[in-house]
Amino acid sequence: MTAPAEAGREPVLKQVDLPHSYYWRELYIPQLTTGPSGASFTPDGTSLVYSMGGSLWHQVIGSDEAIELTHPKGAYDYQPDIAPDGGNVVFTRNDGDALELWRLDLQSGREQRLTSGGAVNVEPRLSPDGKRIAWVSTLGTGHFNLFIADVGPNGLSNARPLIGERQSRIQRYYYSAYDHALNPSWSPDGKRIVFVSNNEVAWGTGDIWSVAVDDPTDRRKILNEETSWSARPEISPDGKQLLFASYHGRQWRQLWLTTPDGSAPLPLTFGEFDRGNARWSPEGERIAYISNERGNTSLVVQQVVGGATVPITASHRRYKAAQAKLTIDIRDEQGRSVPARVAVLGSDGRAAAPDLAWMHADDGFDRARQSSETHYFHCASPCTLDAPAGDTSMWVQRGFRYLPWRQTVKLTAGTDRTLAVKLEANDLPVSFGRWRSADLHVHMNYGGSYRNSPENLARQARAEDLDVVYNLIVNKEERIPDIGYFRTDPDPASGDGVLIIHAQEFHTSFWGHLGLIGLSDHLLTPDFSAYQHTALASPFPDNGMVADLAHAQGALVGYVHPFDWDIDPAKEKSLSNELPADVVHGKVDYIEVVGFSDHKATANIWYRLLNLGFRLPAGAGTDAMANYASLRGPVGMNRVFLETGGDMTPAALKAALKSGRTFASNGPLIGLELDGKRPGDTVSGTSPGKLPYRIALRSPVAVDNLELVHNGKVVKSFSLTGDRRKFDAAGELEVNSGWLLLRAWNDGADPQVLDIYPYATTSPIYLELPGGAPPAPQDASYFAAWMDRVIGAAESRNDYRNERERETILDYLRRARDHYRSLESKGR
Template sequence: MRRRLVLALALLACAGSTQAARESVLKQIDLPHDYYWRELYLPQLTTGPDFASFTPAGDALIYSMGGSLWQQRIDGDTATELTHASRAYDNQPDVARNGRSVVFTRYDGNAIELWRLDLTTGREQALTSGGAVNVEPRLSPDGRQIAWVSTQGTGHFNLFIADIDAAGLHHARPLLGERKTTLDRYYYSAVDHAINPSWSPDGKTIFYVSNPEIAWGTGDLWSVPVDDPAKRSKVLSEETSWNARPELNPDGKRLLYTSYHGRQWQQFWLTTPTGAAPLPLTFGDFDRRNARWSSDGKRIVYVDNQAGNTALRVLTALGGATATVTPVHRQYKTPHARLVLDIVDEHGERTPARVAVLGHDDRAYAPDDAWMHGEDGFDRTLQSSETHYFHCAPPCALDVPVGAVNIWVQHGFAYAPWRKTVNVAAGPGVAVRATLVPQPLPAAFGQWISADLHIHMNYGGHYRNTPANLARQARAEDLDIAYDLVVNKEERIPDIASFRTAADPASLPHSLVLHGQEFHTSFWGHLGLLNLGDHFITPDFSAYRHTAMASPYPHNGVIADLAHAQGGLVGYVHPFDTLPDPAHDAVLSNELPADVINGKVDYIEVIGFSDHKATTQVWYRLLNLGFHLPTGSGTDAMANYASLRGPVGLNRVFLDTAGKRDAAAAMAALKAGHGFASNGPMLGLLLDEAKPGDTIAAGKHRYRVALRSPVAVQHLELVHNGKVVKTFALGGDRHTFDSEGDIDLDGGWLLLRAWNDGGDPQVLDIYPYATTNPVWLGDHVRAPSARNDAAWFADWLTRTIDAASARDDYNTAEEKRLTLDYLHQAREAYRALASEPTSIESTRGTR
């Protein structure tokens, strides 16, 4: 049975009694780091165009936009919708040379299959089935064969080929087969892939991208004779990023492809079929992608993000004249009407917000100029596809199919979600007004500002973001501080030009944009560097195997010292997807315990792009040892992605700044632990008059707790020294709760947490979770389990020392000695703690 979003939202009242089964989008793909290939490679739902193909005469285009295929003359302003499937989105059209049909991809929430559209009759025909991911269909020049990329049978991206006729596909088969690399890859599978196929004009050769013995990037440009696949050959060595898409000119002399080589953005380059030294064809600080030649080789159609959203351009190859193909008028296959949405707050003031609109056809809709974003996972028993949403600066106008339309509006965590089903009739359409209702925490618990400490403004996504737009995204999410962490993606650092030590001048009065840095080393763990007062730290990464920066030195402790020297704060970001196991993990190289005991770490993202419960278990052990390590929170949102786990501000820390709204006050509150982290529930904790981050004496205290949540909460608990000491019985809709009482506590720490067993469709994360920072009970008091916790970290560091010792790519013996000395010293410090009685035990002995 089809389940629409309205049903999912209706079931939220039952969230406390059932566990949602959230799963990844296109879970059948067996590759690491899905947040890269899903965005950088797979077709996405965008309001602007994504892929285009010339018709044979070269005077018109067939392109994908908004989940449908459209046809438009290059010199015209009217687009005609060719396909419109319920519960599905179409993309990646390839027009047959005879102009009679077009092949394309169709995503239905479960798989991506190949389809064909007869342009004369309008008949649609499925070409593949079976639930694999099939993308990049390309017809041979004579129309008798088709090449594409499929995960069929393996879960990996492999190059397939088949014969094609009026009946469909015949003799479908992998063209190359699979091979494993001898290298230890991190971001890419050990199995090579073959992607981005295109045909030579004579139909004898396929050009593609593959990565045999390539550690970083999606690989080199290759060619393969269709009739003799064993004679494949490398055309050009090039560090590509999923969408190089080599295209041979119809004259067979020039090979066009997309590259960011030596730059921060992707532009067009030209080489030859034999791999002559490449030269750039286009320039600019934005991305040009998905290029196709016209049949006469005189023009190139492509998609760029120069204006932020995707746009369709046609470039004259000789001379560079560029025309923009804009669908001013749209002729839909089914009746549509205009929906105008206005959003106001409790004062009647227009307020930007996040909006999801779902038509009766189970398809998502947005204004023509809005950035459409899609979730990275969903519960298939509640939804037919992932949630898609956009940010609306009201009023927002969009075309939707006539009929029932479901609308969901959310503005941060301190407002209740607004939902409504409206009936849109043919004709002038309908105007809808959403009034947001606040549900703040009581003022006694603090004066809050919210901050997402881990955002990447640009990271190779479909869109091109700017500080001004990032501020608008934050404002729509009711986020006070958006911290852009400038970082590399492979060879480039897209946001390096935006880095500055002061607040960005594009900030809005209630949405401050700051720029920090993420230090990348997947060996030691990633660091967030905030409040850098002087300069960006280079190199921005270390321990990148098989490169000139392969050495594990500088380790994270060295980088922390460099950041602190310029007034920065250092945090461990998206720490753990699973709980580290010193006894059984194959490799354990994360440096967190060493850096904490050496005073290098100012915060940890307990709630971030990782598993919050796994990270919490590590955090509790550190707190048990008396380390005043506060939680921060960061979404790790790639804010220019079309497909991501949640928007900016999904994971945020609420900081009690006593009413101040500047960066200095926020950083002081973060370091002091004055606040809580959350992806939805808002928490208040008072112990007598003490707030999180404060220290009071052990003994009997009066507690007061508060919960305000946009989603139903299953568990609300007080945790003392890692153990639950009070479970609150939540009733009603589980969104609001207040309680107070007395509690007798030994030393150590106490915090309040809220969490759910499984996912919730209204929280675009793996599951709802929130935690306050601890209130400390006595000075320098360690918990009863401290000796065991210290021994656990000592064992952890033994494994880290083993991993660091095994590396053979230090630049010098001195680098290795410094690294191992640092780790040994930290391990001995933990061993010393493991041999000491806990402070609570000592106190008990004198009572």
């Protein structure tokens, strides 16, 4: 995100200096889930201490009663590790600003803070004698490094990095240039620590290593393993086996066994779901792990020999503080029960949700307005949850056609209360079209805490009042998690107002990512190219070739999450995005103007292309990892509205997108009509002059700016007053040839829009009037300079497989550059 776009909104863990926070934050940092997220055996092996709902709980194995041990005000506790003598437990506490290590005395209940300084401190592990502790911290660097300290009654002493900072020689895209060391655990004799490091590893979080605690120069690589943040290797109590979690060539993470000297690993568990965060029992005959087999997280104890399992189910919960039961009954304007997104903040300053609901968290927040990020869940209505007695705040939102519902109620301990929620409609007048809403960019499963399914994805969409979900099947390095769901017709889970369509995102971080919608035969594999330091390092095929393969199947091709800042070709450190070339060659059917990017920066580039006469519809996609707990906005946060006359067939949706009968938004609903024409249409005339226009705005949040943009310039600004959520206007506008669109936007963030700032834009209405469109030589020059940089980047690659690949791509790029140069004089 650019600095102006952020305004008051900042990343949740802004002290971490690593790229692609949406990966490491979900896959590594503990997240708030209603189900368990980490466990530790008591020394006698009869019970567990585990994290659930942001508290630590104690439960006897075989019992259905859980006893709450911690419940911090405005904070959440994770990753317990019980001392060898059973007297205390160390854990990680997230207070909204940082993650610090704490210790709980299990007899007295006294809590003691062990670290301070505002860093991210996670994965605390006590040595077998209980005298030392290892953990991972970003202290001093912003990178994940392995720390060690002595631990005594007064806390920590002699705290220090065990390995230290090291910059890798290998270039990495998804990972920091600095090596990390994470997932520590102790050998039974306390002399070595096993951990994960990406020393000279390009893809994945790295290999399994061990280091001597008293001689950090004594390091040994145990296993080459392209781990993904959560391998968490752990040596068995007898020192003979090493347990870890891995995808290991599969789509889902399971538990594997190797030895401390790195024997060939073999699987211990199997299944099309995730198992992880595994711990050995003290006698080494059982393991406890977290599973998402049933969708939400759950805790299971399994016999190593035989595989018998005991689920740890907290049917009865003994809370530290008095609770009340709250039922939320959500109705639409016609009194019908409807699902919606709900955020509940209890009197304890913590988020609350039903026991089985999936808790999600925003990826940023304004610290001047909130103490932590917004947590929310989808309520099928009615839904019931437990919350502490006292003032309880609620926010209910259902898509963009309804105004947000907010209320604070006082709950009384030991009582049941039903709260009726009546949503107020605020929809566009039907005279502007019959729209269907679609999120063009969703990933159903992408390595997150939960296991999603088409049925649950449809439930998520209904709660967000979203008509269509395009599940873009995509790789995450070695995996393509949803590849088994691909089909050319809508998923059978479709129905009850929601359509689930499986499509594809083609990954090449060199050329830019593509959305491929409507493939009629098969996915394009291997789904990526230009992955340096791999067998697929060649930048061949480029996006133009991928687009041809997709178009041969009747698919639409779009550029997804394009630009995070305004691109200045001369100043970019590197520039290889192929969008301008693919537009020139007719390969691009739409662009995600509203998506996981900076909407204004993307629009500025889009306007330049429109000025040169290219017709490029506006699309929108959230890039939602729909099985994440730390979600960058819910499914449908960024959506495109398609004017289909109410039709919701795949063909009608594709036709509307292709023709530009769209508007894209993360909140405001906007309607535009010029001389009786709507977005995607062409206004033709024999004489220039004033044309009648009509506009409408309906928004769930206040809008600061509503503007008509003609050929890249604002030609009419509308003054919004009152609550700035509803506006209608009509008049006349003097225009010449080119294009016209309507946009709504805010300078800063709004907590009720889980995005960097509210933004909406129609696709253009095209104008063919006497005199022709004005020339745009500066825009042509801009893209010619852009293509010079792309050609330079492509020429510098030395990993083409042969000269034919190299010359094919360079010829394609040079022809695009030459076309832009010709437009410098022609204008369009």
